[in-house]
Amino acid sequence: METWDAIRSRRNVRQYADRPIPDAALEQILEAGRRTPSARNWQPWDFVVVTDRDQLARLSKVWQGARHVAASAATIALVGPEDPAQREAALYDLGQATMSIMLAAADLGIGSGHASVADHDLAREILGLPADRRCFYLIALGWPADGPLRPLRQPDRRPLAEVVHHGRW
Numbered sequence: 074m075e076t077w078d079a080i081r082s083r084r085n086v087r088q089y090a091d092r093p094i095p096d097a098a099l100e101q102i103l104e105a106g107r108r109t110p111s112a113r114n115w116q117p118w119d120f121v122v123v124t125d126r127d128q129l130a131r132l133s134k135v136w137q138g139a140r141h142v143a144a145s146a147a148t149i150a151l152v153g154p155e156d157p158a159q160r161e162a163a164l165y166d167l168g169q170a171t172m173s174i175m176l177a178a179a180d181l182g183i184g185s186g187h188a189s190v191a192d193h194d195l196a197r198e199i200l201g202l203p204a205d206r207r208c209f210y211l212i213a214l215g216w217p218a219d220g221p222l223r224p225l226r227q228p229d230r231r232p233l234a235e236v237v238h239h240g241r242w
């Protein structure tokens with residue numbers, strides 16, 4: 074897919090077909106995450122990839138909005154520093170990694186859906202994280218059950234003229 078088409082086709086996908094993601098595709102998506110830029114190139118992320126059905130079901134309990142994780146073909150847990158002093162900078166970079174991962178997935182026709190994490194202790198236990206790491210977000214992946222990704226004509230967004238300011242506010 075062209076980059077512009079991938080950007081326009083990505084949407085939050087929460088329902089997935091019962092079809093695995095090939096290893097090569099998953100690796101390409103993770104490689105996109107690895108290539109993400111970060112402040113001083115500190116690369117504050119680790120990615121924990123979960124494909125085991127029982128583990129996915131448990132992971133879907135870390136936040137009420139994470140239920141779609143249970144039926145995903147794979148979920149990538151975005152892990153960063155637990156230290157509050159490092160979090161603000163890390164969150165920007167994790168956001169960038171999220172978008173790289175999601176666009177790489179869209180490029181392959183694979184849907185993705187964010188999930189926040191509320192129960193950090195549960196996520197730590199399920200993912201086996203060390204004490205100085207925290208799972209900030211989950212990205213569920215899978216082939217869209219509601220039809221293939223196609224460029225959205227009318228995305229649910231504020232108009233460009235309202236969002237963009239030229240020169241001054």
Ligand SMILES: Cc1cc2nc3c(=O)[nH]c(=O)nc-3n(C[C@H](O)[C@H](O)[C@H](O)COP(=O)(O)O)c2cc1C
Nearest residue numbers: 083084085086087136138139141186187188189190
């Ligand atoms: C930081 C962040 C957290 C999100 N958390 C959740 C979540 O916990 N559960 C969920 O279903 N969607 C979650 N989303 C997805 C957004 O609701 C979704 O991206 C937004 O409504 C725009 O829709 P679109 O992705 O289809 O363009 C999250 C998105 C972001 C950026």
